[in-house]
Amino acid sequence: MGTVRTDDIDTAFDDEGSGPAIVLLHGYPFNRSMWREQIDALKEQYRLIAPDLRGLGESTSGGEIATMDQMARDVAALLDQLQIQRAVICGLSMGGYVAFEFCHLFPERVEGLVLAGTRAPADNDQEKQTREQQAARMLAQGMDGIATETLPKLLATETLATRPEVANRVRQMIDTTRPSAAAAAQLGMAARRDYSADLENIEASTLIIVGREDKIRPVTDAELMHSRIPNARLKIIEDAAHVSNLDQPEVFNRILLGFLTGAQSPSPE
Ligand code: MLT
Numbered sequence: 587m588g589t590v591r592t593d594d595i596d597t598a599f600d601d602e603g604s605g606p607a608i609v610l611l612h613g614y615p616f617n618r619s620m621w622r623e624q625i626d627a628l629k630e631q632y633r634l635i636a637p638d639l640r641g642l643g644e645s646t647s648g649g650e651i652a653t654m655d656q657m658a659r660d661v662a663a664l665l666d667q668l669q670i671q672r673a674v675i676c677g678l679s680m681g682g683y684v685a686f687e688f689c690h691l692f693p694e695r696v697e698g699l700v701l702a703g704t705r706a707p708a709d710n711d712q713e714k715q716t717r718e719q720q721a722a723r724m725l726a727q728g729m730d731g732i733a734t735e736t737l738p739k740l741l742a743t744e745t746l747a748t749r750p751e752v753a754n755r756v757r758q759m760i761d762t763t764r765p766s767a768a769a770a771a772q773l774g775m776a777a778r779r780d781y782s783a784d785l786e787n788i789e790a791s792t793l794i795i796v797g798r799e800d801k802i803r804p805v806t807d808a809e810l811m812h813s814r815i816p817n818a819r820l821k822i823i824e825d826a827a828h829v830s831n832l833d834q835p836e837v838f839n840r841i842l843l844g845f846l847t848g849a850q851s852p853s854p855e
Contacts, residue, residue, distance in 0.1 A: 587599065587600050587601070588601060589644070589645075590663075590664060590667045592659075592660045592663035592664055592667070593648070593656075593659065593660060593663055594648045594649075595640050595641075595645060595646045595647065595648045595660065596645060596646045597637050597638065597640070597645045597660055597663075597664050598618070598637070598638045598643060598644035598645045599618065599635060599636060599637040599638065599664060600618055600621075600625060600634065600635070600636040601633070601634070601635050601668065602625050602629045602633070602634050603625070603628065603629030603630065603631070603632050603633045603634050604632075604633050605631050605632045605633050606632055606633065606673075606674070606697065606846075607632070607633045607634075607635060607665075607670045607672070607673035607674070607697075608628065608632050608633065608634050608635070608673060608674045608676060608846070609635045609636075609637075609661060609665070609673045609674070609675050609676065610624060610625070610634060610635070610636040610676050610677075610681075611636075611637070611639065611657075611661065611675070611676065611677035611678070611680075611681030611682075611684050611685055612636070612638070612639065612642070612643075612678065612680075612681050613678045613679035613680045613681055613703070613828075613829065614642075614679065614680035614768070614771050614772070614775065615642065615729070615732075615759070615760050615763040615767075615768040615771065616642070616643075616756075616759045616760070616763075616829075617638050617642050617643025617644070617759055617762075617763070618636040618637060618638050618643055619643070619755075619759065620678075620756075620759065620829065620831065620832060621634070621636045621831070623831065623832070623835035623838075623839065624831060624835070624838070624839060624842065627835075627839040627843075628839065628842070628843065628846075631846075632846065633670075635664070635665070635668065635670070635673065637660070637661060637664055639652070639657045639660070639680070639681070639684065639771070640652045640656060640657055640660055640767075640770075640771075641764065641766070641767030641768075641770050641771060642763060642767055642768075642771065643763075647764070647766060647767050647770060648770075649770065650766075650769075650770055650773070651770050651773040651774050651777065652767070652770040652771050652773075652774040653774040653777060653778070654680075654683045654684050654686070654687045654774055654775070654778045654779075655687050655691070656774070657684045657687070657774070658684050658685075658687035658688040658690075658691055658692075659691070661675075661684065661688055662688065662691070662692055662695065665695065671695060672694075672695050672696070672697045673695065673696075673697055674696075674697045674698040674699070674700065674846065675688050675689070675696055675697075675698075675699055675700070676699075676700035676702070676842070677700070677701060677702070677704065678702040678703050678704065678829070678830075678831065679702070679703045679704050679802070679803060679828065679829075680704075680771065680775060681702075681704070682701045682702065682703070682704025682705075683704065683775065683778050683781070685699060685700075685701060685704075686701075686704075686706070686781040686784060687778075687779075689784065689788055689790065690781075690784055693789065693790075696789075696790040697790065698790050698791045698792070698793070698845070698846070699788060699790045699791070699792040699793070700792070700793045700794075700795065700842065700845065701792065701793070701794050701795070701808075701811060702794075702795040702796070702830060702831065702838075703795070703796060703797065703800055703802070703803045703828050703829070703830055704803055704807070704811075705803050705807035705808075705810070705811070706780070706781040706782045706784070706785055706807075706810065706811055706814075707780055707781070707782055707810075708778055708779060708780035708781075709775070709776055709778070713776075714776040717772045717773065717775060717776040718772075718773070718776060720732065720769075720772055721768075721769035721770075721772040721773050722769075724765040724768050724769050724772070725765055725766065725769050728765050729760055729761055729763055729765055729768065730761070732760065732768075733757055733760040733761055736760065737753060737756060737757055737760070739801055739802055739827070739828060740756055740802075740827060740828045740829050741753060741756060741827050741828070741829060741832065741833055742797065742799045742825050742826050742827040742833045742834075743799065743827075744825050744833075745825075745827075745832070745833045752832055752833070755832070756829060756832065782810075782814070785811060785814035785815050786814055786815070786816065788815045788816065788817075788818075789816070789817070790817070791817050791818075791845075792811075792815045792817060792818040792819070793818070793819055793821065793841070793842070793845040794808050794811050794812050794815070794818055794819070794820045794821070795808075795820075795821050795823060795830060795838065795841060795842075796808035796820070796821075796822055796823070796830070797822075797823050797826030797827045797828060797829075797830035797833060797834075798822050798823065798824050798825070798826060799825070799826060799827040800826070800827050800828045800830070801827065801828070802827075802828045803828065805822060808820055808822070819845070821841045823837050823838065823841070824837075826838075
């Protein structure tokens with residue numbers, strides 16, 4: 587692990603393994619530790635770079651709003667410092683929004699794209715308002731209430747019932763997030779662009795992953811991306827919800843590895 591100065595913040599990151607580079611972008615309000623199973627499974631063959639996105643995990647904050655654009659630029663600055671020109675960019679949920687921005691800003695740096703549990707459209711007015719209310723609530727009351735309400739939606743029924751250690755891990759990621767940083771990310775997500783028009787311009791081979799039980803970013807969101815991105819394949823993971831890489835790490839890793847080994851010549855499904 588390391589920390590580098592990227593623009594106005596310090597970005598903490600893991601950098602493990604060697605081989606073609608893969609950047610893993612976590613969701614909200616999580617941190618890079620959510621990728622541990624992917625890093626461990628792939629590091630013999632690949633170089634895995636997992637940053638804490640601005641304000642989250644061990645990275646420092648830049649202000650009251652953390653936009654997806656800023657986060658994508660932080661990732662590019664990190665890759666510059668690591669002297670990595672091109673990488674497969676893999677983002678889950680908020681990490682997917684950052685991946686969209688990265689593709690838009692730096693298409694020549696994208697070797698392949700993985701979009702998990704995310705969606706292209708922007709928020710509607712109601713969703714923006716909810717984010718603003720949540721941001722205010724976190725600043726006033728901390729993360730506890732949000733964690734209790736969100737946890738049941740993040741993981742699959744089976745995981746919640748039988749693997750308390752996974753639920754505890756997710757809960758801990760949320761509980762240890764600084765409220766000010768979570769609020770900044772919420773406001774950044776509320777302000778994000780609509781990425782729908784970007785979809786048909788994505789040239790990179792793309793893998794779309796969604797958990798069958800994901801109620802936050804359901805299968806229909808994944809199908810829309812799949813129908814518009816020219817060179818995309820879609821994989822639906824059973825017994826997985828929003829954080830599908832933690833619900834079903836082995837299945838997620840197998841799908842990811844299958845894509846990476848065939849990333850140069852994908853056959854859309
Ligand atoms: C996430 O998991 O990153 C969030 O659910 C994204 C969002 O709130 O849109």
